[in-house]
Amino acid sequence: MTKDKVSVEVFAPAKINLCLHVTGQLENGYHLLDTLVAFADIGDVITVSSTGPGALAVTGPEATPELSSDNNIMWHAAQKFWHPDTYVSLALEKHLPMASGIGGGSADAAATYRGLLRLRAALEGQDIPRDPTRQDAHDLLEIGADVPMCVLSEPARVRGIGEQIEPITDFHPYPIVLVNPRVQVSTPSVFSQLATKQNATIEPWPESFEDRDAVLDWLSAQRNDLQDAAVGDCPSIGDVLGALSAHETCRLARMSGSGATCFGLFDRVHKAEAAAEEIRAAHPNWWVQSGRLNGGRRAAPQLIRSTT
Template sequence: MTAAEDVRPVAGPGHRLGAAFAPAKINLALHVIGRRADGYHLLDSLVAFAGIGDTIEAIANPSTTEPRLTITGPFAAGLEAGPGNLVLRAALAHATAGGRIDGFDLRLTKSLPVASGIGGGSADAAATLRLLTEIAPLPATAADTLRTQAERLGADVPMCLISTPLRATGIGEVIEPLPGFPPLPMVLVNPGVAVSTPAVFRGLARADNPPLPALPPVFSDAEAVAEWLKTTRNDLENPAIAALPLIAASLAEMAATNGCRLARMSGSGATIFGLFATWTEAERAAAALSNAHPAWWVVATTTAGS
């Protein structure tokens, strides 16, 4: 039997063959430092991954030759389950590389707000690639194509593939993992209104801003990270606020919560995060924000350390 052959156990319809977690991607800092001739912006970003995210499952269906996608969860509404969805595009990329995609369907449980600046479809695509390499391994000669598949699906997918603290440069595809990075207690808030990423980039006053300052050899704790982040910025924050002023209001409310060390927008918005020194502080802040704004998506979480 070759590595390309199906090694999955025989399972009846509805049996779960495997699952993969797609954590939220948090841009702790995001500097826009240039623009390529093809229009892509060059970035310098410090990225961490939260303990909350979506889930991808493979569900046995012996009669299918290619997976169908169903979407459930609190943010399933409005998402298309057709071939344009990044989950199915990732499955097709796996097949193109020599992996098998027959005999199962895929189920996405969407727990993260859509178009919210925290990974979303990129994280889902990366989780799908990880899942499929487990249940339907690639041929040995194609195993090194996983990163290539990720790059073709989108600039954020390679970083979501590893989902550990990192510095990303280029258009997001040049990745430097950050060993020893501490876990960060945080609160995520989304006011429930999407903002257009292309519109935010179009609103940039300039695209040749300074890169991140030098990173210390190691951060001692979450407070040290917050202090260093105060010397950085998210260059997309101001144009996002211009497009959606509600972001400014949510940032102000986060910053005013007890114990918040730093409040900032992630990615192109509209999700914002607050950093806290302890989990207890984050929980209390999340409860206060939820009580004040029951229609907002508010969650306390902790990023993964390394």
């Protein structure tokens, strides 16, 4: 007798902190942030399946042995959001560098969560919830501060420790180049070197995000408060920023998150692709990708059925 194997494939887009202001610190050590995030069409691919053996298979150009361990953040999501007596298998096609400031692990956990909801809906004949429940939102934040925003995978202003998310509906999908110098930066070390953790919030929002040039001008006046400390820890981040800024068509070059990945924003796709090609040729050991800030368009889980 045959039966259907049900799987769900989910794209996990890279999270880009277009600006990141550190505005305080709680007694428990968590930092308060004010950040504008957007998501690139560059990312990992997650598959969740309703069959055994309950393992995590990792492939892709950025796969490493430690990603297959039981401590992978994807398993943390599965343990919270899947019935413990029911098999689920996970697969990760890894394209984003680890510990690189673009939310790779958080994006994978968020995609796992979205995939599990879609899988459960398919198996039980239910509708897919539009938004996380209050309990789910709490559990997602416990997995990681970036996970709730990665579940949304849309442009948003995010404040607090990551729980205050204000979506932006009219953000332009700017062409982008992502560059990582193949180094990992210690986030605790970067935060510990901040001169102050009581910095100004993001300046008042533009009246509309539809004016591409005005938004880029506004973004240029914002900051990543972690950038200088990260460059002090890892001078090659400064080299990356210099390589991006050297292209006269690059409208803004900045580090994302706590590094080491940096981004360059452009006003045309062909300009971003040309810049990426030149940087890749000059620095063959760097990770360099070009795309657009419209990753949310690919983030909807895709149901796959096969007969076994």
